[in-house]
Amino acid sequence: MSSVLQLNNVRKAFAGVPALVGIDAALAEDAYISLLGPSGSGKTTLLRIIAGFEQPDGGEILFSGKRIDGVAPHERGIGFVFQNFALFPHLSVAQNIAFGLENRVLDPVTDQKVVAARVRDMIALVGLSGLEDRATTQISGGQKQRVALARTLVTEPSMVLLDEPLGALDANLRTRMRGELRAIRERCGVTFLHVTGSETEALAMGDTVLVLDRGRIAQSADAGTLYSQPASADVARFLNCYNIFSGEVAGETFRSSVGNLPLGGQHHSAGQPAYAIRYDRVSIRPLGMPPAGDEVSIEGNFVASEYSGAAINSFFALDDGRVFEVETHLSHSAPEAYEEKGRYALAWKREDALVFT
Missing domain, CATH: 3.40.50.300 (P-loop containing nucleotide triphosphate hydrolases)
Structure with a gap:
C-alpha cells in the first residue's frame, strides 16, 4: 500500500x-x-x-x-x-x-x-x-x-x-x-x-x-x-490493560518484588527489564490451589471490583503494596463474589506473559 x-x-x-x-x-x-x-x-x-x-x-x-x-x-x-x-x-x-x-x-x-x-x-x-x-x-x-x-x-x-x-x-x-x-x-x-x-x-x-x-x-x-504484543513496557503501560513488574531476568526466572516468576512466553529487547501480564489472562482461585505445570501463581488480598458492562475488573493488593488488576468477561461465567481482604491465588499461563529485557 x-x-x-x-x-x-x-x-x-x-x-x-x-x-x-x-x-x-x-x-x-x-x-x-x-x-x-x-x-x-x-x-x-x-x-x-x-x-x-x-x-x-x-x-x-x-x-x-x-x-x-x-x-x-x-x-x-x-x-x-x-x-x-x-x-x-x-x-x-x-x-x-x-x-x-x-x-x-x-x-x-x-x-x-x-x-x-x-x-x-x-x-x-x-x-x-x-x-x-x-x-x-x-x-x-x-x-x-x-x-x-x-x-x-x-x-x-x-x-x-x-x-x-x-x-x-x-x-x-x-x-x-x-x-x-x-x-x-x-x-x-x-x-x-x-x-x-x-x-x-x-x-x-x-x-x-x-x-x-x-x-x-x-x-x-x-x-x-x-x-x-506491545513493543515495550512503556507501550504496555499506555494500553492500560497490563500488570507490569519491574525487576531483572536471572536464568529461567524474572526476579521481581513479588518473588521469582518463571519465564515463558514472548521476550522483547526494549528499554528497562519488565514482566507484563494482561488483565484478562489471569485467573482468580482459592488460596492453596496449586498452579498447573505451565502456570505462574502469586497471592494477593481482594480490595474491590468494578463493573464495566461486559466485564468486571477485580483489584488485589500484593505483598509489595502494589495493586494487581484482573479482568473477567461476564460472557464466560457469572461474576464471583470475593471476600473483602480475603487472600486469593492469581494464576496465569507462562506463555501469556511478555518479558522485556
Whole structure:
C-alpha cells in the first residue's frame, strides 16, 4: 500500500526542550490512522507540524511525494478538524460548511449553484440532512462535530487531521461517533489521522495505531498486534490493560518484588527489564490451589471490583503494596463474589506473559 504522508527524522524543540525527537513514519493512503500517546508525548505538536501551523526544526515531510515543510497550511491539501469544532455561531449549518469553499485562498468557488450542490452532497454524506438552516448553537455536540468534519471534507483534501475529535462529547456519543467517523472516512476514501490520549479509542478506530512516547514513535502496528504484543513496557503501560513488574531476568526466572516468576512466553529487547501480564489472562482461585505445570501463581488480598458492562475488573493488593488488576468477561461465567481482604491465588499461563529485557 502506497504512502500519502512520509515523515523523515522530523524534530522540534521549544525553548531547548525536545518535543519531537527524530520522527519517522509512513501513513498509508485510504486508511484510518490513530496516533496514541499520553499528555506531553508530542501528539498535538506533530499534528500541527503536519498541518503547517508549526515548522519543524529539522527533517522533512513528504505529502503525495512532494516535500511540504515550509509550504503554507492552505496550500498543503490537508484538512484539520479542531477539538472544539471552531464553528461560526452566526452562520447556519450550511453556511459553515460552505465557508471553506467560498473563502479559501486558492481557487475559491464563486458559483453559488456549485457551492449549494457540493454542500448538499456533503450534508447527506455526514448525516445532517434537514438541519441545513439550523444555527450551530441549536444542534447537539455530535452534530457540531459532523459540521466541522463536513466543512473540512467539502474542500476535498487528500488527508484529514483530527485533534482529539471525540474529547468534547459524552461517553455514549463518543462510542457512536467512532463508527460514524470510520464510515464517513471509508465513503470519502481519504486518510484520517486521529490524535487521541484514549487507548480504547485508538484501538477501536485505527487500521494502524502509532504510539508516541516522549517525542518518538514507540510502535506502529495494527490494533490486534499492539494489544497482544506491545513493543515495550512503556507501550504496555499506555494500553492500560497490563500488570507490569519491574525487576531483572536471572536464568529461567524474572526476579521481581513479588518473588521469582518463571519465564515463558514472548521476550522483547526494549528499554528497562519488565514482566507484563494482561488483565484478562489471569485467573482468580482459592488460596492453596496449586498452579498447573505451565502456570505462574502469586497471592494477593481482594480490595474491590468494578463493573464495566461486559466485564468486571477485580483489584488485589500484593505483598509489595502494589495493586494487581484482573479482568473477567461476564460472557464466560457469572461474576464471583470475593471476600473483602480475603487472600486469593492469581494464576496465569507462562506463555501469556511478555518479558522485556
